[in-house]
Amino acid sequence: MGVTQAQQPGKARLLSEATRENISRIALNYDSAQSVVMPALYAAQEQLGYLPDQAIVEVAEILQLPPSEVGAVASFYTMYFRRPVGQHIISVCETLSCALRGAEGIMEHVRRKLNIKAGETTADGKFSLNSVECLGACDMAPVAMIDGEYYGNLTEEKVDEILMGLGL
Amino acid sequence: MENILFKHLDIADLEKLDVYVANGGYAALGKALKELAPAEVTGLVTRSGLRGRGGAGFSTGKKWSFIPKDVDTPKYLTCNADESEPGTFKDRELMVRNPHQLLEGIALCCYAIGAAKSFIYIRGEYAHQARVMEKAIEEAKEAGYLGRNIMGSDFSLKVVVHRGAGAYICGEETALLDSLEGKKGWPRFRPPFPAIAGLYAKPTVINNVETLCNVPHIISRGPEWFASIGTEKSTGTKVFSVSGHVNKPGNYELPMGVTARELLFEHAGGIWGGRRLKAFIPGGASVPMLTESDLDVRLDFESVMAAGSMLGSGGVIVMNEDACIVWATLNLSKFYNHESCGKCAPCREGTYFIVQILKALEDGHGLPGDVEKLRDVATNIDGRSFCALGDAAAQPVKSSIDRFHEEYEYHIAHRGCMVGRS
Numbered sequence: 001m002g003v004t005q006a007q008q009p010g011k012a013r014l015l016s017e018a019t020r021e022n023i024s025r026i027a028l029n030y031d032s033a034q035s036v037v038m039p040a041l042y043a044a045q046e047q048l049g050y051l052p053d054q055a056i057v058e059v060a061e062i063l064q065l066p067p068s069e070v071g072a073v074a075s076f077y078t079m080y081f082r083r084p085v086g087q088h089i090i091s092v093c094e095t096l097s098c099a100l101r102g103a104e105g106i107m108e109h110v111r112r113k114l115n116i117k118a119g120e121t122t123a124d125g126k127f128s129l130n131s132v133e134c135l136g137a138c139d140m141a142p143v144a145m146i147d148g149e150y151y152g153n154l155t156e157e158k159v160d161e162i163l164m165g166l167g168l
Numbered sequence: 169m170e171n172i173l174f175k176h177l178d179i180a181d182l183e184k185l186d187v188y189v190a191n192g193g194y195a196a197l198g199k200a201l202k203e204l205a206p207a208e209v210t211g212l213v214t215r216s217g218l219r220g221r222g223g224a225g226f227s228t229g230k231k232w233s234f235i236p237k238d239v240d241t242p243k244y245l246t247c248n249a250d251e252s253e254p255g256t257f258k259d260r261e262l263m264v265r266n267p268h269q270l271l272e273g274i275a276l277c278c279y280a281i282g283a284a285k286s287f288i289y290i291r292g293e294y295a296h297q298a299r300v301m302e303k304a305i306e307e308a309k310e311a312g313y314l315g316r317n318i319m320g321s322d323f324s325l326k327v328v329v330h331r332g333a334g335a336y337i338c339g340e341e342t343a344l345l346d347s348l349e350g351k352k353g354w355p356r357f358r359p360p361f362p363a364i365a366g367l368y369a370k371p372t373v374i375n376n377v378e379t380l381c382n383v384p385h386i387i388s389r390g391p392e393w394f395a396s397i398g399t400e401k402s403t404g405t406k407v408f409s410v411s412g413h414v415n416k417p418g419n420y421e422l423p424m425g426v427t428a429r430e431l432l433f434e435h436a437g438g439i440w441g442g443r444r445l446k447a448f449i450p451g452g453a454s455v456p457m458l459t460e461s462d463l464d465v466r467l468d469f470e471s472v473m474a475a476g477s478m479l480g481s482g483g484v485i486v487m488n489e490d491a492c493i494v495w496a497t498l499n500l501s502k503f504y505n506h507e508s509c510g511k512c513a514p515c516r517e518g519t520y521f522i523v524q525i526l527k528a529l530e531d532g533h534g535l536p537g538d539v540e541k542l543r544d545v546a547t548n549i550d551g552r553s554f555c556a557l558g559d560a561a562a563q564p565v566k567s568s569i570d571r572f573h574e575e576y577e578y579h580i581a582h583r584g585c586m587v588g589r590s
Binding site: 134136150 | 242254255256257291292293294296326328330331332333347351368411412418419486503506
């Protein structure tokens, strides 16, 4: 699938050349430009940490799609961030299998340590905390996903250790 | 019982291509490409009795046979690796520990249906698993098991890993297709079925990871061998994911038809904390709960259905006597409320009302008549939305009221819980 790289004159671009090249390379895997939206949003988010409006517009430009369609995808899926997030993202699973093994206590402990609620980011921009649905790792409940990696069989001590490793 | 899909428990480093090949890997694909016509591969799968492991249990061979033949249009296989059904974590292990088994199954299916391209739709959270699959695809391509002219034949296949981004609904096969087309994951109205108009409106097969992992074994060892495992109508093994209140949570590959008692007590180490079993959900969160009196139910499609539930994904969530049923049902209902995609009003609105009523009960503000109201809302979601998410949301509510009515009434009468949780 071919994509365009037209540049609007006089407007600073947010997405780097590397990200644009990455998106062009990914596009070769698909039979339609619209199918590239999800991986392209991931690529943009990887560079920027989140997806500001300008990133949505630029992805739409590259794929020659209306920005509204790209924006609709970005807001439908929970793993795309439309607002800035912390340097470290902590997602604690609270669905039944984890809840039966003490997820509520783990969440409460993380909340106290970071002094924020689920859905918030610490004032120094270092940590974001989310409550998430089943991560597909109920064999190691309770589970959290931290910066994309899974941590299982969590205890309060283990959480302290992990957070210390992240500079808390 | 011999490990079939879970051979990685017996053979170290089976995720490596050379180890996989040294243990008979890609021999089934070689055999099919050399000796079997595409329709013969489908025929063998049909005769094996293999049924979809994603939850619905539809005949895999029959599904493949619905793909139009002799039409000059692209066809696709989409492997459903979205694995988001609460309590289910088997595909995660299958992909990480034996990625080539899945790729061989994908290649065999694509050969059978005439597809030159396959997508693996993997949930966004499985970033590590996506990397493992991508690496395995590259290795297989270099060794000639994927790509152009596979193993010297004129069959060519490109496999692409596509990552989801955190939406349970995308495990529903038509929502998955919309997502793969770069849209919001919203389920489609059927007909047309994906076999006629699926991805990009082309004929498409959608199969679960575990389903496809069975295929190389069926081609290598024959449909009779496969059908000799399990029960008459539910053939082969099933990978059961057991979680919650058991001593040894984990994945267990056992013949279809194993009893819940054997699975929970002989394999999963018995009930956690030396307590009594209260309830178990046999097929992922979306199926009705069963109780201690159902322990001798055989875990196959027919027997679980006869017991009033469903085999579903085989994700077994176990609750001991310390678990409050109202609390557990609220937990699951919050999940469905959060994951309802919003397309159909009964599901979108109904899941919200269920959560509100259950919250009131759990917080001690329940009123007489609330249980009837709950059942009424659940009944009005069930069967009234485009996809199965609405039906799924109704099951925990209806089944828990049916089986644990007194716990609900206790919450209302005593403004608290009879097991002392709240």
